[in-house]
Amino acid sequence: MHRIALALASFLVALPLQAADVPAHIAAAVAAPERSDKDRERDAREKPAELMAFAGVRPGMKVADVLGGGGYWAELLYRAVGPAGAVTLVNNAPYWNFAREDQKARFADGRLSAITRRVVESCDLKLGREQFDLILMFMSYHDIHWVNEAGGWPAIDTGGFLDQLHAALKPGGTLLIVDNAAAAGAGSSSVNALHRIEETFARRDIEAHGFRLASTWDGYRNPNDDYTKLVFDPVVRGKTDRFVHLYEKE
Numbered sequence: 001m002h003r004i005a006l007a008l009a010s011f012l013v014a015l016p017l018q019a020a021d022v023p024a025h026i027a028a029a030v031a032a033p034e035r036s037d038k039d040r041e042r043d044a045r046e047k048p049a050e051l052m053a054f055a056g057v058r059p060g061m062k063v064a065d066v067l068g069g070g071g072y073w074a075e076l077l078y079r080a081v082g083p084a085g086a087v088t089l090v091n092n093a094p095y096w097n098f099a100r101e102d103q104k105a106r107f108a109d110g111r112l113s114a115i116t117r118r119v120v121e122s123c124d125l126k127l128g129r130e131q132f133d134l135i136l137m138f139m140s141y142h143d144i145h146w147v148n149e150a151g152g153w154p155a156i157d158t159g160g161f162l163d164q165l166h167a168a169l170k171p172g173g174t175l176l177i178v179d180n181a182a183a184a185g186a187g188s189s190s191v192n193a194l195h196r197i198e199e200t201f202a203r204r205d206i207e208a209h210g211f212r213l214a215s216t217w218d219g220y221r222n223p224n225d226d227y228t229k230l231v232f233d234p235v236v237r238g239k240t241d242r243f244v245h246l247y248e249k250e
Helices: 002-014 024-031 037-046 048-055 072-081 093-106 141-145 158-168 199-207
Strands: 062-066 086-092 116-120 132-138 169-180 211-217 242-249
Touching (some): 048 072, 062 072, 072 132, 141 158, 158 169, 169 199
Parallel strands (some): 062 086
16 A cells, blocks of 8 residues: 555656646736736746746745846746745856846846845855745756856856755745756756756755655646757757756755
8 A cells, every 4th residue: 555655646746737727916927017028928938827826926925036047037926926025036147147138127227126136156045044935946957067167157066056945945945946858867967068957867866955846847848859959959949848846845
C-alpha cells in the first residue's frame, strides 16, 4: 500500500493545472490600462493570468522577482498583490545591463515607484530571512548554472544562491521556476551552448536545498520543440518547451 500511495502522489504532482476561473484581482492586474502595448503583446506567449493563478498570487503577498530583467513580471505581480502587498525586483549587474533600457521605460517619471529595485551580487542577494511569500525565477534559473567569464558572467555558487532563496522565504513560502527544457539526461550540460536545462536535474538540484516540488503546470509545454537548438534560434524562439515548477519551503 505504501508503494501505491507514493506512486499516486508522484502522479498527482505531475498533473497539469486544470482550467479554472482566473481570480478577479489577477484578471484586473493583466487588464490594467496602464500596462504598455509591448507587454500586452508579450501576454499571448506568457499567459500571465494563468501562471499567476497557478502560483496562487494573492493580495497582500510579498514577492521577489529574482533575476527579473526589465520587470514585466514585477509589474504584473505588483498589480496583483495590491497596495497591501510588496514586490522586489532583483538583478545582478549583467542582468541589469541587459535590461537597462526596458527598466528605464517601465519606471520612467516615477512610474511603479512602489516596486523596490535592487542590483546586487549573486553571492549576496540581500533578500533577508523569512521576508517573502513567493519568489519567482522566470527563465533565469538556468543562468545560475551558466558560466561565461569572458562575457562578464563568472561562475555562480548555485548551492549558495538557492540557499539564499530558501532563507528569504517565509515558512510555507513558495518558489516558482520557469525554464527551457533540455533533452533527458542532459543535466546542466546544455546551459552554456543552448540556454536549456533538464527538468529532472532542476528538481534534484532545487530539492537538495530544502524545497519540495508541490505542483507543476503544463501551460508552456511544447512536445514538438527541438532540444538540439539554441533557444534564440528563429526556428524555436518563443516556442520552446518550458517547464513550470512550484516548490514549497520545507
